[in-house]
Amino acid sequence: MSATVPKPAASTYAIEVQDLRVDLPRRNLNVVKDVSFRLRPGEILGLIGESGSGKTTVASALLGYVRKGGEITGGSVVIDGVDVLSLDERKQRTYRGGVISYVPQDPGGSLNPVMRIGAQLDETLAYHGVGKKDERAARIGEILDEVKLPGDADFLHRCPHELSGGQQQRIAIAMAFLCRPRVVVLDEPTTGLDVTTQAYVLQMVRTLCREHKTAGVYASHDLAVVADIADEIAVMYFGRLVEFGPARAIMSGAGHPYSRGLVRVIPDPSRRRPLEAIRGRVPSLDERGEGCVFADRCDFVEARCRAAEIEPVQVGADHVVRCLRVEAVRGTSARAPVEEVTAEAGGATATGYLNVRELVASYDGHDVLHGIDLAVPKGLVTALVGESGSGKTTLARCIAGLHEEARGDIEVAGERLKFGSHRRTVDQRKAIQYIFQNATEALNPRRTVGHAIAQPLRVLENGKGERSLDERVVALLDEVSLNPYLAGRYPSQLSGGERQRVTIARALATGPSVLICDEITSALDVSVQAAILMLLKRLRAESDLTLLFVTHNLAVVRAIADRVAVLNEGRIVEEGPVEQVLDSPRDPYTRQLLHDTPALVNS
Amino acid sequence: MIPVRLAYAALSLLVVSILVFVATQALPGDAAVAKLGKNATPEALESFRNLYHLNESMPAQYIHWLGNILQGELGNSLATGGSVSTLISQHVVNSLVLLLFTGIISIPIAIAIGIFTAIRRGRASDHVTSITLLVVTALPEFVLGVALIVLLATSIFHLFPAVSPLDPSRSVFSQLELTVLPTLTLVLLVLPYIARTVRACMVEALDSEYVSMARLKGMPERRVVLRHALPNIAGPTFQVIAQSLAFLAGGIVVVEAVFQYPGIGEAFVSAVQSRDLPVIQALALLLAAFYVIVNLFADVGTVAMTPTLRKGAR
Known part of the structure; x- marks a missing residue:
């Protein structure tokens, strides 16, 4: 742990994160490194990255918590002048859930299935020092009202499975805001909800943060989701914060090629644009090379990018980018051009096949x-x-x-x-x-993948055909742009997109x-x-x-x-x-x- | 929910009664000859058969038999002529005492070991405990019994009697020292099984998202384990305890034989040797009823502890 000088409690920031680092000591691997940012009360930070970018690790590390096998090996998370990471386990617990709280990705799995909703809300308050039973009940009633859920005894008596997905997520949000924390960390809380429920939950998070002067850290893979609610955006790739800045600045003029990619992959509901993807995939932890972590997927890469770790470059007020070629990147257009629609869409009434x-x-x-x-x-x-x-x-x-x-x-x-x-x-x-x-x-x-692909051929064609099953599997893999050697792999060895x-x-x-x-x-x-x-x-x-x-x-x-x-x-x-x-x-x-x-x- | 399960339990018992009856009828030999001897006159044999309805058709005998049992009348022993219920009641009490002690001792210890090893997963204490339990599980009941006798009664220590022939004139509770070794054997028989299952369920519960969430809410580890994880493994724990008790009802026969303990196991063996049909039938039905009732309790307990199963949903 780095020694941090305690700052006066009256900081203008709700949370200050400095050089956060998480390792897997047993495998001698680094997961997250050099993550620094700060947030004012009531502000929301969008923490953006694909699966494997380290955003979930950072999100939980802000509470001093990492999954089994991981360890926070450096940096500080200062809230109210206190470095939470320097506290012992017992003191950290008083911060967790009380001063800095967490909203999980899957509320269905994160609410205890055998505990009633009321009991789960109540214990949070009880353990963070709201002593009297009726005082806690009043606070629970208040917060449920704010997330637009009924606070009556019958509702509080329900178990999680008796609620809809949207209701479960609102309970998780209520739980996070219950102790009036300084910071709320939200880990992809709307994944799995449909757009209507998602829009509702996002608006609710925004309102709660503003009204309670709570800083929010909102982790998501989708820039469009946080576009409406984030004040700042931090883009993570492979355990590094590759760009940090005001939300508008990043959406209109991102400086890192990866941030650009994340902007360009978002489909636009109002205009048709040609689809674009980021080539390649997030490498696994032990594949880290020298220099820029994004070099292998980057269209702007030069030899010097691979020479050493990239230092942050200041490109605007509070806007930093870890890229040597930021000028060149910012010279290209931020979004794909609008596409002319020429295709015949069957007219007002279509003849059906x-x-x-x-x-x-x-x-x-x-x-x-x-x-x-x-x-x-x-x-x-x-x-x-x-x-x-x-x-x-x-x-x-x-x-x-x-x-x-x-x-x-x-x-x-x-x-x-x-x-x-x-x-x-x-x-x-x-x-x-x-x-x-x-x-x-x-x-x-x-x-195996090959077996799965050949299955319908075996059943519906008795395996008969001009070519052998293996040949056809290879051809099919090729058709969906997968390497034929994947035929011998098992689904668990593949990424979500490959599956x-x-x-x-x-x-x-x-x-x-x-x-x-x-x-x-x-x-x-x-x-x-x-x-x-x-x-x-x-x-x-x-x-x-x-x-x-x-x-x-x-x-x-x-x-x-x-x-x-x-x-x-x-x-x-x-x-x-x-x-x-x-x-x-x-x-x-x-x-x-x-x-x-x-x-x-x-x- | 519960009425349905009760109905299933009753139906299972009915089917078992048919199986028991048919199976005992299929045993070779003739009860009348066994009782009266090879030299009995045909008239004597005939009147014996009439007395015990042995000449009627199988379904008629079955209905007659079942009717009596439902009225609590287990019939008379063919061997002694005495009432079956008085004959076996002492044996049943003796065996129940063993089962009770075994349950009281093994269940809390097994659950505690399961939780402890799950919390210390991957550490030395977990490995040592797991391997020890595995070795004990691998030993058959008679080997365990004999090993305990060698260890605690004969060769090394002389703490307890090596055999446990209870004095039938006194209550089992005044001779408790005789129950120690049989109980210990039975405990070693079921404890590893329950502990291993509890550990597996607890490991899964501790890895769950709701346990992570409880930790991220700032709950102390003690509360995370006891209040958040433990209630979630109640269902499978009830099931494994019920299976263990049901398994014990079978294991007890061998253990009683090793220690010459006068329980139902011993009664069973001697009844089979003398072809004492009413006693065999009564004991078999009793064991079956025990199985069914224990499982019924486990099912009801599981449903009561699992919100998703309550209220008749699904």
């Missing part, structure tokens, strides 16, 4: 789809959009033959399909393929004419999402695929789709070419969705 008529679907007798009529034209991307519970996934599952409690007509290429894939012919099953949201769960962890590519390759194996993509990018980092969307676009162009793309994100719709159908409560409320629906939405629900979709300001 895939047609759905008067489809009614239910779960245990409860109708969730009420008479859907939809025409999906051949060779185009049609997006199904709506909140959780709107019925978009049920519709996709009916078409794929995964949901049978339904009536109505589904036909592909003039041929009527039965409900339930086991009632369909082999050719019908080959023609429609489904890609699931969660690639980790969609792949058998005990089977999703494998499920795409598996879906392509039978040569389908219709590909149904169910929220396939919503669990991925935006940078990886961009690469997957580019892949789908290329596949569609090359093989005349008809794509049905289920999503809750209108920015993704703008980036990839030709047509869009908006679902609300089991009905299609609006349908048409993307430019028409998103530029001049007629239905209030579409307008609300568009309003809630994260976007960069000034875009």
